[in-house]
Amino acid sequence: MRVSYKWLREYVDIPVSPEELAERMTMVGVAVENIEYPGKGIEKVVTAKIEKIEPHPDANKLVVCRINTGSEMLQVVTGAPNVREGQVILLALVGGAIPGMKITKAKLRGVESFGMLCSAKELGLDPENFPADQREGILEFPEDTRLGMDARELLGLDDAVLELELTPNRADCLSMTGVAREVSAVLGTALQLPEIGVKEIEEIIDGKVTVEINNPDLCGRYVARLIRNVKIGPSPVWMQQRLQAAGVRPISNIVDVTNYVMMEMGQPLHAFDYDKLAQQAIIVRRAREGEKMFSLDDVERELNPEMLVITDPTGPVAIAGVMGGLDTEITGDTTSVLIEAAYFKPASIHRTSKNLALRSESSARFEKGIDINGCLAAAARACQLIQEMDGGRPVKGAVDNFPAPPANPVIRLRPERTALIMGITVPREQIGDIMARLGFGVTEDGNDFMVEVPTRRGDITTEIDLIEEVARLFGYNNIPTTLPEGASTEGRKSEAQVMADTISDLMAGCGLNEIITLSFMNPKAFDMLNLPPEHSLRKAVTVQNPLSEEQRVLRTTMLPGILDILSRNTARKNRDLAFFEMGRIFIPVEGEKLPQEKLTLAAAVMGKTRAGWQSAAQEMDFYYLKGVLESLLDTLNIKKYNLVPENRESSCHPGRTARIELGGEAFGIIGEIHPNVAENYRLNERVYVMQLDVETLLRSAGGVKQYSPLPRYPAVERDMAIVVSQDITAGEINRVIRKSAGNLLERISLFDVYQGSQIKEGFKSMGFSLRFQSPERTLTDEEVNLIHQKIQQALKDNFQAELRG
Incomplete structure (x- = not known):
């Protein structure tokens, strides 16, 4: 969330600098990740007027301008394509600066130039935020613009933008008023939220719009307001500047107002072209299987019954909470607008947004939960702003379909419990003051407080949440540090952990390097391992929210990870490789929600060992890896094991692979990788692998070795x-x-x-x-x-x- 310091000060008194405010906010859990100064690097850039333009005597593409800064006349040579006499522009004066450049007096093809005319790009601004005719050339301003005005003031760049790193539970801070309430509570200063008053025309909305909610479990409220005599045009400069500071690109007055109210109040809005709605009816329902619509980004979206849509009697006109439809978008011909302010179930919007791979500022807010009681006020605020900028005339009244208005929760807050949890006694009066500063209703019930929490704070549902608010605003730094009390136990590793460490030490001692790979894998790895379609290892657990499509299942074998590491190294000319990894594989269990996690040891070798100072390099073949296995089993005092030829392992070379058995039960495999598998991983040399069930090793370990004295009799x-x-x-x-x-x-x-x-x-x-x-x-x-x-x-x-x- 990007918060304009200048904009924020209109809602709350802030007697501290942006840096101090950021520190105070971070200390109460609303972390400020960064402070951006939009006007940084812009110095001595002012408004000026081009009085006269003459051709350059020695260059066809350059002109010589006489420019009035309001205090002096300057000569400037420029090649900007859109200059003309009488134009008010931005001039970077000699001695000033723009991002990445100091301005000095220059001589261009023999003509002196005292400054530089500026385009949006040269000022470090996004050209897309300006009219099309100014995106390539210099910026132009109205003729009545005061000359000599600082560019930072004119463009709203004399600001500081605080970038908040919000936790998912603080959805209330995804708005300027929400942040203002938080700042007011933190600083203890007055809150001045905008007064909402709409000047309506005599026409009444009754009968002009109908709203039907077919799925109240997914749409808890839907408010509609109608605006007539709409005039599409640019929004005021101050609104454009605030939207840009918030990271939103201005589009037109109506669209900008909906975005402005969303950033100001946290309530996403949508504007429909009223005349394009069939029968002027709004129906909120689940999409039908195979139903399609074009969204505002001109992409055809295929919908399904898991998605909530806004429709008219002919079909979908918007994907609820995510994006509007192309058929009812606002255009230059729009004369009547229907404003939507609604509450949609967060989980439904999250699912829809994810399935369509379509995220927006609106969906980000709906996903985290908005204030269901703020819909009507947000719609009224939009009407007020449109009417004030002469963009249209609001019709009297609103359609408010509100199936089940919720009551504000009332929670008992006990000062004694607060002291026990915090480890310090906060004065009772201070607890009541903190609740009041947060805008909560507070009444006394004996020694306790009954706190009424407004619906905008959906993160507060129990007493412990209120205690956290007390701790935040009392100040974590004011809570003394104390040592824990009570019985303590000596921390030590279990026997299994000690033996696992022994295994790792042994493998490293045998010359293998330990690696760590992700527990996630690409299902395509099963094909690369030559596993047949019915192979049990293909029955993997699918991750619901994978890091990427390439890592969407939990591994059922360690081989893909270790072979991928070999492949990466050989691609970088590393030929002599010996790796091992101890990690868990995940085997689904029928009838169980969670898979079985099996601790597994995998090893792989290829090439030659590094030559020692006394011996030559040794080929790392099957017998080398078998020697590592024998050393491991000997260290664990496991004697009665067998290596049995294995020809059924599709990932390994038939005739060069053995399964490792203990008591007639297989617990591992050792052998050469199948040539097809090696080719799949682009391995041009023979690769030998081993995979063991560590839990079987730990169960079968013989304990402490018993040493015998040296024999007295000859052999x-x-x-x-x-x-x-x-x-x-x-x-x-x-x-x-x-x-x-x-x-x-x-x-x-x-x-x-x-x-x-x-x-x-x-x-x-x-x-x-x-x-x-x-x-x-x-x-x-x-x-x-x-x-x-x-x-x-x-x-x-x-x-x-x-x-x-």
Whole structure:
């Protein structure tokens, strides 16, 4: 909300500077974000009259002007296309300034020039706010304009504009009178709101207009006023200046009045061409399915029953609270105007505005809620202004369809409760004074106050709201700082939080960089991941008010975010990448309002590791990432896990992907990204990813590791090379070896895999190193040989394995 300091002072006495006012307002919760000085940078620019124009002796596009400033005659050379003798213009004098330029004496093609004629653009003003013939050339003013007048005074630029950053509950401050009431309460100064009085003609409105409200749940009030003998033209300069200060572009007298009243009183108005309304009837109803209309911006809008429209018997003439219709707009031929002042349900206007992607100053106010009891006064104020500027003659009376007038709420305010909440006792008399300064009705009921809150303050509904008003105006800075009292507990992280930190530390220690991505994602990512149409991950929660269309669902997998980070980095020539992220995914639960939030760990690597000072760079492949996984599970003391080949994961490469199981239940996946997915993300190298359910990890963690003393007895090591089918995995062989070897097998490791000319087709050779050890005695060769034979027999029984000679 832009508030003109000069305009505001017409309603309330302000004995402080704009800067101090901004400070005082901010301290009571009505934050002033910025103070703008429209005339900043304009110095020694005055009105002057062109007395004579002569051609430049040495330039066809320049002329030499003799200009009267009221105190002296000056010679100025200009190339402005619209100069003429007798014209009153703005002249920047030598020694003055316009935004971005100091004015000095100059010589143009041999002729001296003492100043500069100014256009709107050169003064830093929007040319669109001026007549069409002055948008490209210099500004022109009426011949009776006083010469030597400061341009800032003439154009209303000798002002300060306060930009308010309002919270949604303070809709009452979306108007000049609302801000004036707030300033009056803050400063304790007199409030002088404009008196509304309309000089009406003898014609009576009865029978001239009918108003029918079909949906009173969406339209609580509709007021109509009729104005005859309308003369369309520009609005007065003072009104144009105030509208411009408020950020509204002047259009014509009738339209400007509706905007002026909206900015002044907070009540949006709309003006219809009365003669274009069929049967001069207004009907307020829901739109019909597929109904269409052209709005004032000359765009055809398709409506639906969720939207409220203003219609005549032939169809829609306005989208309620958002924008009028093109068919009934005010034009130069308009002679009779119907003024609308109405109250529409905020949620309905918000929904309509959002669905049509159409926001306006009117919709912004209706969305937050206006004063339902201010409609009649706003319509009368518009009639008064139109009549005073000789723009038309108001007809006697108004049509006021008000189905259910609300009563002002009366709230009990207890001084004792106020003291308890604020932590300080405010004198009872001061509480009553604060309520009165806010314009609330106050009566006493014993030691309590009964406060009648006007409907313009829709944000105040309970006692706590009144206590907040007392605190605001008493001054937050006057409330002493106190330490909290009561029993306190030591803050500490839960066991799950400590373990989550351990996981992050481990991943960072393995050389992966932690990233954080948004919990929102683009539904198109499901296609980029090659997920089939029926895949469960596509059943995502849709966000009702997304940040953008590209982020309108909650993520069901961590992969899109981490792959997008890889893609961004590779596009910037970063090739060697290792990232991890711990965050939540959101899985919808049938029959539940809220989704299941699952803490998930994702990691991705590509390229090579950075070379250390002792070693060369290492390729970050499947086994590298598998090593990270093994380190993580070992740190969490999780032993009995399996990696099982996975060919059903559509996002990953078949044959190069494994699911991670614990107790027969899958809790993660590790493998290479499918080439099609890599291409979708513009990744030209192999990418390996891992995704784990952290909650499963936390539940399965083995707790504190128990360390054993160093063994006293020597170990026995044996190697075994076997030939098996190429489909058999090392993990399957490991499980059979451990099961058959018993407790004396201390360690097993795969050291060789070979497929070639010495092995028949469809088979492979696998070499395992076995370490046997007992904590109680030295093992004999006979014992080890017996175990070794048992292992060989088990491998033969399970896999038809043959020893390789």
